Amino acid sequence: xxxxxxxxxxxxxxxxxxxxxxxxxxxxxxxxxxxxxxxxxxxxxxxxxxxxxxxxxxxxxxxxxxxxxxxxxxxxxxxxxxxxxxxxxxxxxxxxxxxxxxxxxxxxxxxxxxxxxxxxxxxxxxxxxxxxxxxxxxxxxxxxxxxxxxxxxxxxxxxxxxxxxxxxxxxxxxxxxxxxxxxxxxxxxxxxxxxxxxxxxxxxxxxxxx
Numbered sequence: 606x607x608x609x610x611x612x613x614x615x616x617x618x619x620x621x622x623x624x625x626x627x628x629x630x631x632x633x634x635x636x637x638x639x640x641x642x643x644x645x646x647x648x649x650x651x652x653x654x655x656x657x658x659x660x661x662x663x664x665x666x667x668x669x670x671x672x673x674x675x676x677x678x679x680x681x682x683x684x685x686x687x688x689x690x691x692x693x694x695x696x697x698x699x700x701x702x703x704x705x706x707x708x709x710x711x712x713x714x715x716x717x718x719x720x721x722x723x724x725x726x727x728x729x730x731x732x733x734x735x736x737x738x739x740x741x742x743x744x745x746x747x748x749x750x751x752x753x754x755x756x757x758x759x760x761x762x763x764x765x766x767x768x769x770x771x772x773x774x775x776x777x778x779x780x781x782x783x784x785x786x787x788x789x790x791x792x793x794x795x796x797x798x799x800x801x802x803x804x805x806x807x808x809x810x811x812x813x814x815x
Contacts, residue, residue, distance in 0.1 A: 658735030659722065659742070661777035661784065661800060664697060664706060665735075669782060669801050670718040677708065677719060691812035697722070701732035704743070709801075709811060721801025723811070730794050737784075743798050747773065750786050750795065762787070766809030770797070774805060 662669045667681035674695050678685045685708065687695045693712040699705050704726040708719050726732055726743045734743040739753040751757055754775045762772045773786040773795075785805030787797040799805055 657738040659737050659800070661782040662780055664708070664722050667697070667708070668719075669722070672718050673710070674708070688812070694811055700724075700726070700734055701728050703728035704732040704734065706735070707811075719801070721799050721804045724798045726796045730796075741786075741795075743795050745786070745795050746793065747771065747786075747788060747795070750775075754784075762805075764808045767797070770808070772805060 656663070656666065658665060665681060667677045667685070671677035671680060674685050674687060681697065685695050685697050687693055687710075691712070693710045695708050697706045697708050704724070706722060706724045709721050709723060710719055711717070724735065724743050726734060730744050732744075736742045741750050741753045747759075750773050751759070754773075756775075758774045760772050760774075762770050764770060767789055769790045771788045773784075775784040775786075777783060781802045782800060783802075783804050784798065784800045786795045787799075787805075787808065788795055789797065797808060799808075
């Protein structure tokens with residue numbers, strides 16, 4: 606009995622000693638968590654669409670129908686006043702010594718506000734001229750205007766002072782305004798342009814009532 610207990614005790618002690626001398630197993634390698642990449646796309650601020658130099662209802666920010674030249678000046682950003690001898694007619698911008706844009710109001714004061722704009726170019730096409738959203742204007746050929754506006758109406762017109770011309774009329778689908786491009790006799794490009802509600806009827810002597 607004593608021998609058996611002693612043997613058992615010896616075996617247990619030996620097992621404990623051997624267990625203490627054993628090399629511990631290396632810890633299990635940790636599996637790295639997947640990396641989550643968050644991509645932040647900056648939201649671009651919405652910028653207002655840049656206006657062309659002119660459109661059916663404006664010239665450089667000044668609006669067709671502005672109540673008077675003082676109102677138009679505020680919109681346009683610089684003073685615009687009527688010509689001394691005909692205060693209803695104002696030079697808005699000089700493009701060159703031979704090219705200008707004007708604004709016209711009713712000399713009788715019956716129809717309030719600016720009725721049309723008028724660009725003239727007597728530089729022979731050498732002056733840089735304003736362009737509308739379709740990229741045409743004074744200095745464009747008839748073919749270029751018709752390519753931009755296939756539905757335009759082309760006719761021959763005799764002005765009391767300017768003489769024979771070819772007119773190209775384009776109605777604005779969104780307003781009562783229209784473009785009237787004109788090529789005077791012999792000009793290879795548009796050299797006169799009116800746009801507004803009564804455009805295209807009179808091309809000279811605008812210091813006289815229409």
